[in-house]
Amino acid sequence: MGDRLPIADDPADASHTPVLLTQTLDGLAVRPGAWLIDCTVGGGGHTEALLSRSAPDGRVLGIDADPAAIRRVSLRLADAIAARRLILFHGDFARLEEAAAAYVFAPVDGVLLDLGVSSFQLQTSERGFSFMQSGPLDMRFDPAQPLRAADIVNDWDERDLADVIFRYGEEPQSRRIARYLVQHRPFTTTAQLADAIERAVGGRRGSRLHPATRTFQALRIVVNAELAQIEVVLPQALRLLKPGGRLAVISFHSLEDRIVKQWMQDEARDYVPDPTRLHGGYNRRPTLRILTKKPIVADATEVNRNPRSRSAKLRIAEKLPTI
Ligand SMILES: C[S@@+](CC[C@H](N)C(=O)[O-])C[C@H]1O[C@@H](n2cnc3c(N)ncnc32)[C@H](O)[C@@H]1O
Known part of the structure; x- marks a missing residue:
């Protein structure tokens, strides 16, 4: 289990x-x-x-x-x-x-x-699903599975990272985000990652959606296939x-x-x-x-x-x- x-x-x-x-x-x-x-x-x-x-x-x-x-x-x-x-x-x-x-x-x-x-899951910070409260970069539905969000963010090459953020987050700024993350990694917490994404895209720009929302969705989709x-x-x-x-x-x-x-x-x-x-x-x-x-x-x-x-x-x- x-x-x-x-x-x-x-x-x-x-x-x-x-x-x-x-x-x-x-x-x-x-x-x-x-x-x-x-x-x-x-x-x-x-x-x-x-x-x-x-x-x-x-x-x-x-x-x-x-x-x-x-x-x-x-x-x-x-x-x-x-x-x-x-x-x-x-x-x-x-x-x-x-x-x-x-x-x-x-x-x-x-x-x-x-x-x-x-x-x-969202409200249990240790599960790492949410950037609203800081937790480890995990995001696994089943903690017995091997792949965590941290493995993707910290180990994947820039191009693969950009591709998943684009494909599974439908994030138009995927390349910019991936470049910034690769330059500033490693990350250990959801809060660090969310801050970095916000900096990568140049702040919130009045959008209702946090700039990390799409990237977090992409990571969760990949972690759990x-x-x-x-x-x-x-x-x-x-x-x-x-x-x-x-x-x-x-x-x-x-x-x-x-x-x-x-x-x-x-x-x-x-x-x-x-x-x-x-x-x-x-x-x-x-x-x-x-x-x-x-x-x-x-x-x-x-x-x-x-x-x-x-x-x-x-x-x-x-x-x-x-x-
Ligand atoms: C939106 S919640 C379901 C809420 C539920 N209908 C209720 O009323 O409380 C989705 C649940 O599906 C589980 N889940 C997501 N993908 C799964 C998968 N591939 N296999 C089994 N469970 C999965 C998650 O762990 C989560 O607990």
Whole structure:
């Protein structure tokens, strides 16, 4: 399970408010007795709501790469575990089918992915996700994984560093930032790194976004191979669903959302064009029906209450019968 991160290390006042909660439960059409997989347990907010909507005998398999999240939720939802309604699995959701097979948990009525980082992770400075409070340059969801943000910032060559900041942070000043970081490294804390990025781009310039936001996003994505994990988990989720079962994905930035949107569109297609032939292509039976033509987003009340919901996008699709 990697380094032990005692729950006592969690900031006492931290909590994670689940985003788009009602829309997610409605989108998944959760019914009593449903079998559901929550691939991103986090603080357990969605998990708890899935358990309550599927009561009295619905079951949830909850997964998280972060052992601290699993430990926290195993205490919070101990009653559901004792009642055999909740199983918790520590690991990457890229291992979804393995987890489901280990607990004979298939086929299922719904699968949920609420991507990214939890408030607990952001607010626990030792995890190094945030530049708002200084911590080590870590950013691993699973502390057993070898790559830390510090390894990228301090060891990678300038060009590779610039490329990841550009590609995964969509940061227009990536070259300038990478050059500055390489000249001024090593860095050991998130605060040092954030200051250096601010200096590299010449201060804040009145922007609402801290100049380090995009670079931190890029580092987190690379440390946790986040985009690759999404590509791997989506087809596994589809295979585990019953016909009529539903998949809900909440993403927080455009790179994630693009992968989900394109994959859903590909699976929903009944004709696949072949660009290598003039009038080429073939008909196929679609595997999914998209239920959200446009992603569902938070309304003003939710954004006011929970600013983290501002960038959330929820997409839902239903598995079609195979014959
Ligand atoms: C936004 S939080 C989920 C919050 C949760 N829905 C709630 O209501 O409390 C995302 C969680 O997903 C986990 N996570 C991110 N990528 C993961 C992956 N590839 N495999 C497993 N867990 C992952 C993170 O550790 C984090 O706890």
